[in-house]
Amino acid sequence: MALLVQKFGGTSVADPDRMRAVADHVARTVRRGNQVVVVISAMGKETDELLRLASEVSSTRPGREMDMLITAGERKAMALLCMALHDAGVPADSFTGSQAGFITDDTHTNAKIVEVRPERVRQALEGGRVPVVGGAQGVSGSGDVTFLGRGGSDTTAVALAHALGADLCELYTDVPGVFTSDPRVVPDARKMDRISFDELLEMTANGCPKPAMRSVEYARTHGVDLHVRSAFTWEPGTLVTKEEQDMEQAIISAVTHDVDESKITLIGVPDRPGIAGQLFRALADHSINVDVIVQNVSEHGVTDISFTVPRSEYERAVAIAREQAPALGAQDVKGDPDIARVSVIGAGMKSHPGVAATVFETLAKEGINIEMISTSAIRISCIISEDQVEQAVQLLHDAFDLSHGPALVD
Structure with missing residues (x-):
């Protein structure tokens, strides 16, 4: 018998039919002899609707009251799912974050988990x-309801799986798993x-929207295996585990992109210690x-500093x-809000030469100019013009032939 934590996102429980479908799936899992803990998000776009209402009622929107409001969506959903489970013949009890033992810091609208009891x-x-x-x-040390922020249900599920010693944390969403790139850009x-924690963490930090990056960080830190899968097909998805040294490793596993980028450059900054720090x-x-x-x-005692936000x-x-700028001695400040980032990610690249050359040659061949470069042991990111990013994603996905399976290290 396994202990499973199953998290269902907002689209998975968007209406009564979806709620009953989720209840039936949980019931089947229980009847196979498993213990199940469910973590549930607000239904559909309910969080967005609550935020809209708040903006119409108030211009100040105090954090404490915003957290009380936003978390109402999850409370509504958990009660409804429990009712559906009872109808499916499965006894169930709903718990708020505080009742489930989630102790957080005092930061409203984006609280961090301190402890789970x-x-x-x-x-x-x-x-x-x-x-x-x-x-x-959750609940803060001072007894106030707190909200973990967007994507916080994924983090709740992973934290609960760790605290309970669960065998697996299943994250159900509206996609069948983790893809080598965005299917809307690369059909x-x-x-x-299968993918490693480190690879998925790089992907979520560089444009992959699901699962939430905080949940992947938590899972990697505490060794909680994840299964990202669809609540619409119920088919097996993508297993996320610690990298095994003896398993075959893809040179490149995925190509991601992120258009939520902008660049700022300070021109003609004196080249002396302390400038960047200030x-x-x-x-x-x-x-x-x-x-x-x-x-x-x-050059001639001055330099340019560029950064993205x-x-x-x-x-x-x-x-x-x-x-x-005046205190730094900079001659000018220029900005560009129309940039994007394309990243190639794979645990195999750290021991395989030539990946960077392939990336740069592929983009150069099509006249795509690279403005900035950032790397880690398993990632190469290029800052380019936003209007070329989808083309860049397609080119790099083809260059590493990701559609036909991972290119493996010899």
Whole structure:
């Protein structure tokens, strides 16, 4: 008998028919002799609707009240699913995040999990019942309801799987698994049967929308195996596990892209210690996350510093850079909000020469100019013009022949 945590996203439970379909699937899993804990998101676009209502009612939208409002969507969904499970002959109990033992920090709208104390969930399992936990929520040390942020239900599921010692955490969504690229951009993108935590973490950090990056980080840190699969076909999806040294390894596993990028350049900055620290401290103090950073070679005692930030932070970041420019001695500040990032990812590239050359040659052949480059042991990312990013994804996907299976290390 296995203990499984099954998480269902908003599209999986978007209406009463979908809710009953999920209940039937959980019931079948239980009847096969498994113990099941369910984590559920708000139905469909309900979170978006609650945010819309808040914006119409208030211009201040205090964080404490926003968390109370947003988490209502998950509470509604968990109660409805429990009712559907009872109709399917499966006894079930609903639990809010606080009832399930999720203790968080005091940060409203994007709280972090501090501790999980799932005593009530364990008691329900021991009593032969299915606990249904509202995702993306907890309670702060001061007793306030907190929201874990977008994608927080994935993190709830992984954290609960770790706390309970579950055999597997299944993340059900509206896609059949993890693909070698976005199927909307590359029609012949291939679903992967298996991928490592490190590869999936790079993918989610570089444009792959599901599962949530925080959940993959948590799973990797605590060794929680994941199964990303569809709640519409119920077919096996993609297994995410720790990389095994003796398994065959793809040179490149996936090509991802991200259009939520913008670039800022400080021109003519004096080349002396402390300049970069002063600039990026100012950005950090305003909670602006900087991604790729490039500092050009100094010429005549001055240099250029370029960096990327999320497009939603572009205007704020430009304003801060211009505010800092006089103190830094910069001659000018220029920005470009119309860039994008394309990344090739694969655990095999760290021991296989020539990957970077193939990437750069493929893009150059089609006249795609690379503005910035960022790498890790298993990733190469190129910042390019946004209007060329889909072409770049298709070209690189073809260059590594990902549609016909992974290129393997010899």
